[in-house]
Amino acid sequence: MSESTYKCVNCGERASALYRTYGPSVLKLTKCESCKGVVDKYIEYDPVIVMIDLVLMSKEAQRHIIYNTEFKSYWKLFIILIMLETYGVWRNDSLFNIVINTICDIRNNSTINSTHIALPIKLSVAEPWASDCKGWIHEEKESMDLFIWEKDFYVQFLSIFAGIIVFITTIHLLMNIFKKIRFQNAVSLISVLKSFSLSNMSLLFTLPMLVWGNNETPPETRLLHYLMVFMYSFVFFYNVFQVLYEIPKIITVFILSVSYIVKYMTIFHMTPLIRRIIS
């Protein structure tokens, strides 16, 4: 890691070093030239405390991870979290499935008591959306052969992977265009991937429902849980991208919203498309 990549966790000012050593047992933390605080107090902290501060969305802890640590294993986190997201969608147990099953009015044994919510008004879905809606109608898993069931996991994985690539590309392009307009330096793709993996950890909060939710869990409870996780996740992404791109708050919210919409649109169209191609 080159020296100039360090940043003060309090104000975001660049720093040449995090600490200086004076002899074998004397170590002094660097002071920030801009805010006069300690550049990175977290290098002395226990990782558990850093984790707790991350969950509480502290910007200082986020700067520490993104700029002042190597965070080499971000790509493992990246893959594991895509698998987790895939697992939820494949099991027909996520906010995305609830929205699709409700809007497309998909009612069968696997959705009727778990992810389909009866709306007071009947929505009419126009083409080409309607045919992609049909692509989301699952065969009943009980009657399906294990091989097809497993194959569907890979289909869902590809689809979500594509959605995430589109999400990251949209954010990165729009943010960097905005930064260019304001004559600021562009952000590197590696930092974006690290920030994405870090923020995507908020997906872990879907685990309680995935583990303990069952056929008796009403769709409204699922909806509430996943909606809360989604909001937490949105705020987490917002905070991390604020730290990373340092552009006005309203622009970050706008670009993040656009990227989310583009991501879910991609997944919505991609799954039926891949299913058509391979069948």
Ligand SMILES: [Zn+2]
């Ligand atoms: Zn500072």
